[in-house]
Amino acid sequence: MKIKVGQRLIMTAMFLIMIGIQSVAQEGKKFKIGISQFAEHPALDDVRKGFEDELKSLGVNTDIMYKNSQGDTGVAGVIAQKFVSDKVDLIFGIATVSAQAAKQSTDKIPVLFSAVTDPVNSQLVKTMDKVGGNVTGTTDATPMEKQLELFQKIDPKIKTIGIIYNTSESNSEIQVANAKKISVKMGLEVRAVGVNNINDIPQAVNSMISKVDGFYTITDNIVASAINLISMAANEKGIVTVGAEEAHVKGGILLTDGLSYYELGKQTGRMAKEILVEGKNPEDMPVETLANTTKVVNEKTMKNLKLDKNLSVFEGAEFIEQ
Structure with a gap:
């Protein structure tokens, strides 16, 4: 009995050490992020700026590829497919169409969205709490x-x-x-x-x-x-x-x-760190809202x-x- 307890303690210690090593390794890694923005206007620009600023302030080492589909749904699809072929570590879809295009292009690469009013009816997630896949993010549902x-x-x-x-x-x-x-x-x-x-x-x-x-x-x-x-x-x-x-x-x-779209972008940036650095699975991350107006x-x-x-x-x- 004592041997089994000792073995269990050793195994637990080794597991914690491995997690620590992986976390340190992830913190030093440079992550490729593809940002697909559906159109160019101040609110969506603020989301992107908040996202990028927050990742920088959190010390996440990133190589960001930014593309704007200029309001063209077909172009949004092409952008998402290119990010998949480039094997990015994460896709960030700003606005519903860009997020939908990303979801349709991959079920493996983590996808975050923002500036989406109703992610459930837009068929990005199953429910706000149980997203049911590789897609999650922040909603801009207004009061x-x-x-x-x-x-x-x-x-x-x-x-x-x-x-x-x-x-x-x-x-x-x-x-x-x-x-x-x-x-x-x-x-x-x-x-x-x-x-x-x-x-x-x-x-x-x-x-x-x-x-x-x-x-x-x-x-x-x-x-x-x-x-x-x-x-x-x-x-x-x-x-x-x-x-x-x-x-x-x-x-x-x-x-x-x-709400402030800049703050919404920052909140999504924190979610990106949890996925990339901390190894969280998007499936386990509920859609988030910005509480303060x-x-x-x-x-x-x-x-x-x-x-x-x-x-x-x-x-x-x-x-x-x-």
Whole structure:
């Protein structure tokens, strides 16, 4: 009996030593990471920057290959396949289409995603807690009810909210459905207009501008690319605008109470370290969300709408003027 106990202690010690050796070896390794970003706009750029900055601050030695598909689904697939053929250690898909392309290209290489609103309905994971494969990451699901409440806090007379969305993005359709569901119990009406590409935005805005009291900009790649156009049209008509995230406010939208995409990228960077250095299996890592939101106000837009800076809705906000 004593011999068996001693043997067990020796085996345990040897196992711990081996784990330690492997961990040290991994920390000294240079990891190849392929980053596939679906489009070029501030929110997605912030995710990438936060991811890269966090890996650097954590001391993870990386060789990063960055590719942007410029909103082309086919190109996103080609990029993912190239990363697989290059035998990268990890693929980071920024936005739903890039993440889906990565998942379709490999079931072996770890895949992280970010800037994905609903990874379950987008078929990236089975559930948020049990992802069921080599794919996990962070979601940018926004506190929609909190954001829609901002309209009536600014002006109780606001009853009709306009939303423009990309009909080819499943996440956008999900957000529109959620907004319609939430708005009913708030006494609001949501009117949504779908577009196929950025060239459809001006017509969509013009068709809606006289029929709504406010505009809500969701996390949609086409909408983000045309945020200046939307905010300019709304501001000219004196219409209150609320955005899903900070980049929208930087583009002229009045207000958001949402997440920071830079912080979301940093959080995903920490997950990458757990996979690459610590040897965690993505299958054992639940999808993560960013708990804290930040209220941001575009002061230039606020002045254009002749709103008082001391309104309670602006309390605790960060004011920017761009």
